[in-house]
Amino acid sequence: xxxxxxxxxxxxxxxxxxxxxxxxxxxxxxxxxxxxxxxxxxxxxxxxxxxxxxxxxxxxxxxxxxxxxxxxxxxxxxxxxxxxxxxxxxxxxxxxxxxxxxxxxxxxxxxxxxxxxxxxxxxxxxxxxxxxxxxxxxxxxxxxxxxxxxxxxxxxxxxxxxxxxxxxxxxxxxxxxxxxxxxxxxxxxxxxxxxxxxxxxxxxxxxxxxxxxxxxxxxxxxxxxxxxxxxxxxxxxxxxxxxxxxxxxxxxxxxxxxxxxxxxxxxxxxxxxxxxxxxxxxxxxxxxxxxxxxxxxxxxxxxxxxx
Amino acid sequence: xxxxxxxxxxxxxxxxxxxxxxxxxxxxxxxxxxxxxxxxxxxxxxxxxxxxxxxxxxxxxxxxxxxxxxxxxxxxxxxxxxxxxxxxxxxxxxxxxxxxxxxxxxxxxxxxxxxxxxxxxxxxxxxxxxxxxxxxxxxxxxxxxxxxxxxxxxxxxxxxxxxxxxxxxxxxxxxxxxxxxxxxxxxxxxxxxxxxxxxxxxxxxxxxxxxxxxxxxxxxxxxxxxxxxxxxx
Numbered sequence: 001x002x003x004x005x006x007x008x009x010x011x012x013x014x015x016x017x018x019x020x021x022x023x024x025x026x027x028x029x030x031x032x033x034x035x036x037x038x039x040x041x042x043x044x045x046x047x048x049x050x051x052x053x054x055x056x057x058x059x060x061x062x063x064x065x066x067x068x069x070x071x072x073x074x075x076x077x078x079x080x081x082x083x084x085x086x087x088x089x090x091x092x093x094x095x096x097x098x099x100x101x102x103x104x105x106x107x108x109x110x111x112x113x114x115x116x117x118x119x120x121x122x123x124x125x126x127x128x129x130x131x132x133x134x135x136x137x138x139x140x141x142x143x144x145x146x147x148x149x150x151x152x153x154x155x156x157x158x159x160x161x162x163x164x165x166x167x168x169x170x171x172x173x174x175x176x177x178x179x180x181x182x183x184x185x186x187x188x189x190x191x192x193x194x195x196x197x198x199x200x201x202x203x204x205x206x207x208x209x210x211x212x213x214x215x216x217x218x219x220x221x222x223x224x225x226x227x228x229x230x231x232x233x234x235x236x237x238x239x240x241x242x243x244x245x246x247x248x249x250x251x252x253x254x255x256x257x258x259x260x261x262x263x264x265x266x267x268x269x270x271x272x273x274x275x276x277x278x279x280x281x282x283x284x285x286x287x288x289x290x291x292x293x294x295x296x297x298x299x300x301x302x303x304x305x306x307x
Numbered sequence: 308x309x310x311x312x313x314x315x316x317x318x319x320x321x322x323x324x325x326x327x328x329x330x331x332x333x334x335x336x337x338x339x340x341x342x343x344x345x346x347x348x349x350x351x352x353x354x355x356x357x358x359x360x361x362x363x364x365x366x367x368x369x370x371x372x373x374x375x376x377x378x379x380x381x382x383x384x385x386x387x388x389x390x391x392x393x394x395x396x397x398x399x400x401x402x403x404x405x406x407x408x409x410x411x412x413x414x415x416x417x418x419x420x421x422x423x424x425x426x427x428x429x430x431x432x433x434x435x436x437x438x439x440x441x442x443x444x445x446x447x448x449x450x451x452x453x454x455x456x457x458x459x460x461x462x463x464x465x466x467x468x469x470x471x472x473x474x475x476x477x478x479x480x481x482x483x484x485x486x487x488x489x490x491x492x493x494x495x496x497x498x499x500x501x502x503x504x505x506x507x508x509x510x511x512x513x514x515x516x517x518x519x520x521x522x523x524x525x526x527x528x529x530x531x532x533x534x535x536x537x538x539x540x
Contacts, residue, residue: 191402196410199390200386203382
């Protein structure tokens with residue numbers, strides 16, 4: 001590491017560590033929705049990225065509306081826009097499940113193709129509605145800038161915000177799945193649909209709400225995304241591979257595994273991309289994930305019970 | 308029987324083009340245990356799946372009290388008072404024992420398991436924090452029964468409950484079933500191949516062969532020889 005002094009190295013470790021943490025938050029937010037839809041329900045939703053894009057466009061849409069009609073509200077709109085992003089993505093997910101997914105539950109390959117087609121349709125809808133050019137919402141001032149911890153360490157505020165948001169959403173999902181009676185029904189249905197019906201659970205409704213919830217969380221992820229990058233019709237599809245990687249690495253069906261996996265992938269990638277090139281960092285991370293998955297095919301934290 | 312709590316008539320069912328059940332007729336009185344005996348492949352599981360609405364059925368009538376179940380979806384049938392312990396038990400293996408029981412509870416129970424369920428199955432109380440999948444076969448069978456009882460059924464269906472369970476526990480299971488009908492207002496229909504178990508547990512016997520009932524008798528008059536004749540290959 002020639003050329004760097006010890007205190008430089010420390011600052012690098014802290015800042016890259018933090019950028020790893022905010023990458024972790026983004027990955028976690030994106031993967032949570034998929035962990036529910038793919039991990040819990042077993043549906044391969046190739047349009048998951050587009051649900052993120054819906055969330056991102058909702059933030060842009062809200063920022064335009066607020067800037068035009070109530071500029072005084074500008075500093076606060078972002079929080080409400082996140083709720084809008086969730087609700088819209090949830091609603092679209094609800095209808096997609098009703099129209100498409102529920103007919104394909106026992107046909108994974110068909111689901112993959114159908115949702116891929118859906119993602120193409122959605123991308124074109126975005127292009128027609130919002131244009132092909134990338135857009136960025138006007139962010140409130142409190143999301144800009146950085147917190148100067150020391151002379152050499154800058155911690156960006158948007159990163160902190162995304163981190164707080166992902167902690168909030170993750171705890172919400174945990175409470176929902178493991179502490180509420182709806183969560184109980186969701187877990188029972190995803191483990192054994194026929195048996196869940198035979199203990200009186202309305203499995204169709206559970207499926208629909210679970211899918212919609214996963215889409216809603218993707219919408220929140222997209223919303224968080226606007227603080228970091230701009231939004232275009234195909235933005236979501238860029239992240240779908242990373243998202244599946246996180247869920248598969250963590251072990252499908254395990255939310256804790258998803259968290260561990262997002263954390264390790266993000267930290268390794270962030271530190272490596274600083275010292276190596278961007279591409280080399282990604283390749284090294286991917287290789288490491290593949291090797292680990294070869295050794296542990298069920299992911300980091302598989303569910304251990306008697307079969 | 309006029310005071311029947313559960314009555315089935317003209318029930319046909321099958322898979323696709325092939326009909327498996329041929330106009331089955333039977334009824335069960337409250338607090339009665341009825342055994343449906345038969346070899347593998349004679350239609351026991353098909354019968355239960357049809358009663359639960361898991362298989363669509365090909366006509367006939369299934370009533371709990373006055374309520375007609377045919378045409379209902381499975382969860383609706385459960386709410387009308389029919390509960391199911393499937394073959395192989397089908398515990399939610401990644402969920403704890405407590406959560407497994409809670410899946411069966413109606414919303415009004417607010418997740419609180421009735422004392423009497425734990426009184427019937429003390430081992431489930433001791434193991435309530437364990438994952439269902441890590442219980443032994445016999446314990447899983449108790450859990451599956453407790454989960455079904457949690458729905459407050461009027462009719463309890465058990466599909467081959469002794470399968471894969473050691474003999475000493477089978478004796479206990481027969482006793483448990485008798486205790487359940489003593490404690491609760493319900494009827495039990497149990498399918499079996501193990502005659503010693505049903506001779507301990509059941510009040511009335513049917514033998515199913517190629518989708519038809521070929522023998523019926525009450526416990527006092529039952530001829531074990533005849534039934535085992537149907538059961539042996």
